[in-house]
Amino acid sequence: MSIDDSHDDALARYEEELDRGEAWRYPTTPGDEMPAGMPNPLVIRVTGVSTGTVKGEDLRFLNGTDSDGKRWSRIIGSKTFRETLLDGILSEWSDEKQAFVETGRVGEVRPGERVAIRFRGFSTIQSGPHKGKEIPSLKVDRPDATAGVSPKADEKAADDDIPF
Incomplete structure (x- = not known):
């Protein structure tokens, strides 16, 4: 492999890293x-979590591929x-606390794991400085994390409503 080939491979990997896919908006x-x-x-199969800078701020991105x-x-x-x-x-x-309460922890999202994100409309902040x-x-x-399933890129759970 020549220096030019090595440089081209590194450049291709860098370009692929920067191309995270289309931004999901709501x-x-x-x-x-x-x-x-x-x-x-x-609904995506996670390919990874990456970092990037937007307007001078370091951010993390969820990246994945749909069915x-x-x-x-x-x-x-x-926060969510x-x-x-x-x-x-x-x-x-x-219902007792009128709030969401922590029931456990499963760790950071991993490549191969399935994730579904749904926009459910708007809710009104009930207290604090932003009340109303x-x-x-x-x-x-x-679903893979909550079921204790190891993520596998080519497997679909048998009893869920996620399409892959």
Whole structure:
């Protein structure tokens, strides 16, 4: 292999790393529609978590491929995304506490794991300095992690509604 071939291979790997796929977007203002071409839910097989800089800020991205082979990415910025995808926090609603409570931890999302993200509309903040503000409501599911299944890129769970 020549120096030029080695350089071309390194450049191709770098370009591939930067091409995370199409950014998955959802409405950020009440009354707005889901952007054209955005699936809801987005269901992907994770290819990895990458880092990048946007407007001078270091960010992490969830990267994956849907059942049609299309590549998608999403910034892991919101509390919901960070807690579910990076911290691996499992939670469920508590009627008693009127809040979600932690029920366990499964670790950071891993390549090969299935993830489904659904935009559920908007919810209103009930307390604190932003009380009354409407914010996007998102649900993130990690069926392989919650079932204790090791992620496998070519396997589909038999009893779920995720299409791969």
